[in-house]
Amino acid sequence: ITPADMDLVSVKNELSTYFEQPIDLYIINASGVIVASTFEAEVGMDFSSIPQFMKKLTNIRLGNSTEYDAIVTGLKLGEERKYGYIPTNDHEFILEIGINLQKFFREQEISKYPRFAHWYGQTRQDVSSVWIYDLTFLQASDIKTAIPGFSDYTYEFQEIEGRKNNLLKVYRGHDSIELAGPQKNQVTRYLYIPQINSSSVSSGLFDKVAEIVYSTGQMQIKINEALSRNIFHALLVIAVLVLIAFVIARYISRPVYQIIEDIEIIANGDYEHPIRRTKGFEFKRLQASIQKMVEKLKADIISIRQKTYELDAELQNRLRVEESLKAANHKLSLLGIITRHDLLNQITVVSSGLELIDDDIEKNEQNIKLFTMMKNSLFSIREIIQFTKMYERMGVDEPIWHNISLLIKETMVNFYSQPCEVIDNTNNLEVFADPMFNRVIYNLIENSFRHGGKISKIKFESFFEDDVALIIYSDNGSGILLENKEKIFSIGYGKNSGLGLYFIRDVLSFTEIEIRETGTEGMGACFELRIPHGKWRIRNVNP
Incomplete structure (x- = not known):
């Protein structure tokens, strides 16, 4: 049996007895196209343009279990529906049952998106309109059908140039944008709202985009009001600070300055200058402490002066001793030079005499030994004299x-x-x-x-x-x-x-x-x- 041979209307009427809300039936082939439906407006719709959703439909068609979807928006009229998917025995088609919940939502006042839009407009006086779109705007011939619960919104719908392109840009970029318009003193903001992940068939396919139009005039009024309030608060704070500064100057700064003046006078050498009395218990304690410190400094200065006199006297004494030592060293050095010079002269005379005698005496073992001893002694004496010269410079x-x-x-x-x-x-x-x-x-x-x-x-x-x-x-x-x-x-x-x-x-x-x-x-x-x-x-x- 092909979908064209089936009487879907009769099947719908028979199944309607099991549902409290209106239903529609759909036949989806292996290519993802609705080839037959009791809702003629959606015949020919092709899901292959949505690869992620098409993949899930293929899995259902080739499987053996019934799958259920979350409550989603219909693609043509924007109605809230819940869908179920049943694969045929030959796995060539899927029977889709859609329950229209629009009437039920109105009776129960459950239109969540319109209610949210209304609430947001009530909390912000600068909001001119709020519209929430789902993914169906990509194929919708009338973009209003991509607004879930459109008829329950309290705003007047206005056409905005480039709206569909703006929605597409936000949806694909998963980001938000802000544009001027559509009218003077207005700003339009498009916000990306991702769908919560779930196990439903359409999970991840029905993210939302909110279009919010703000009145910049209201915003400017609020900015001016906030600026006025801030200026008032700033002036109030300045006044309080001036008052505090006056109090500090009167009861704190003046005594401090007075104490500082007294300390500077003392620091300049007038150690007998007293610390003048000030008002306030803490300042009296400070005055007494400083006065005590000044007395201690006076005693220390007197002691330091005494020590300085003693050190000066000791230094002068050391300088005199050093000068005496320098003079003595100079005299000793001069004496050493003269002594070494005279000794070397005498050694030269003795050495010359030995050389002369050496030619005249008899050359025997005893004489040779004696002459060698005398020459070695003279050499040692010369070395000792040279050593004293070096040692003196060390x-x-x-x-x-x-x-x-x-x-x-x-x-x-x-x-x-x-x-x-x-x-x-x-x-x-x-x-x-x-x-x-x-x-x-x-x-x-x-x-x-x-x-x-x-x-x-x-x-x-x-x-x-x-x-x-x-x-x-x-x-x-x-x-x-x-x-x-x-x-x-x-x-x-x-x-x-x-x-x-x-x-x-x-x-x-x-x-x-x-x-x-x-x-x-x-x-x-x-x-x-x-x-x-x-x-x-x-x-x-x-x-």
């Missing part, structure tokens, strides 16, 4: 930075006759030490040649332990006995003057540099210099 001048590599090169010039390999691995290390630090390098090298036996190699190396730098000086000589490692730094110890290593330790101590001997007997001497943080640096060499 600690006098401020420490300076010394480049180790440069000092090694300059010192080795004095030992050009010694066939020895010099290895420098100090890597541009610089040390902050007394200006006599160059004698430290000189004495270390001289001790190696003097006491180390046959020396063919000396080495300078640098290492780092946390923030401490280490300079290691070593040779390949005979080394130092274990029991002598500390004795060698004592004054007078050694085969000659015994002053070299003692002098080295004193020079290094001025900048807290430590030295010790760490070598092994028979494998050469090894001296370790420990330079503390802040007393060493690596010199940057530009490429």
Whole structure:
């Protein structure tokens, strides 16, 4: 049986006995087209233009169960209807039953959209009209049929140019827009209202768009009224603030200013000036506290002045002592210079005399031994005199930075006759030490040649332990006995003057540099210099 062979009117009349409200029947084919209906206005309607709804109809047609829809708006007359969908046994068609609920809604006064529009207009005096459209405006020949419950609205419907395009723009963009018009002093706003998700057949297909026309004249009146109220409130607040400021100035600021004036007078040196009385319990407490503080300051100032007089006297005394010490040091230094000069002259005379006598005396073992002893003594005396000259300058001048590599090169010039390999691995290390630090390098090298036996190699190396730098000086000589490692730094110890290593330790101590001997007997001497943080640096060499 084809839909054309069916008497839908007879079927409708038979089924109407089971419903309290009017019904209509529809036959939908596999293409989504209504091919037959008791409601002739909707014959030929094509649902394939609504892909989401068409997909649901296809699922119903191919299934075996009856599906029900929510209450939706009819596509032609805009009536509120509830639909049911029954697939045919051959799954070629769907029988749709639509219950017209428009009369029922009027009797029960349930027209939700018109009631909402009316309520919104009542709450806003600037609202000229409110119309709520559903998706059917896309196919409706008369756009009023896309307004659910149109006849129950209390507004007069007016044609607006571009209305359908505006509705389409809001629906597709899921957004709201606002336009001027349709009349002067009016604004039209289109609001997108999404449908609540449900399991009904048309879920998500009947979103709404509200068209609200506002009167800008009413809005301007309200804006002016609000502005007037705000100005009044602002003036009232200003008046209250002025009153508060007057009270503060009268009862708070004036006493504060008075106290400040008194404090400034005291601060300028008039410590006998009293803090004047003020009104108010708290200000009296403040006045008493400040007066107490002033008395304490006066006592402290007197004490400070007394201490200042005492410190000035002590300072003057120290200055006199320092001047005396400077004068004494100058005299001692001058005496040392004169003494050294005279001693060296006398040593030269004695040395010349020995040279003359040496040519005249008999050359035997005893005489040779005596002459050698006297010459060695004269040499030691000369070294001691030279040592006193260096020792006198030690600690006098401020420490300076010394480049180790440069000092090694300059010192080795004095030992050009010694066939020895010099290895420098100090890597541009610089040390902050007394200006006599160059004698430290000189004495270390001289001790190696003097006491180390046959020396063919000396080495300078640098290492780092946390923030401490280490300079290691070593040779390949005979080394130092274990029991002598500390004795060698004592004054007078050694085969000659015994002053070299003692002098080295004193020079290094001025900048807290430590030295010790760490070598092994028979494998050469090894001296370790420990330079503390802040007393060493690596010199940057530009490429």
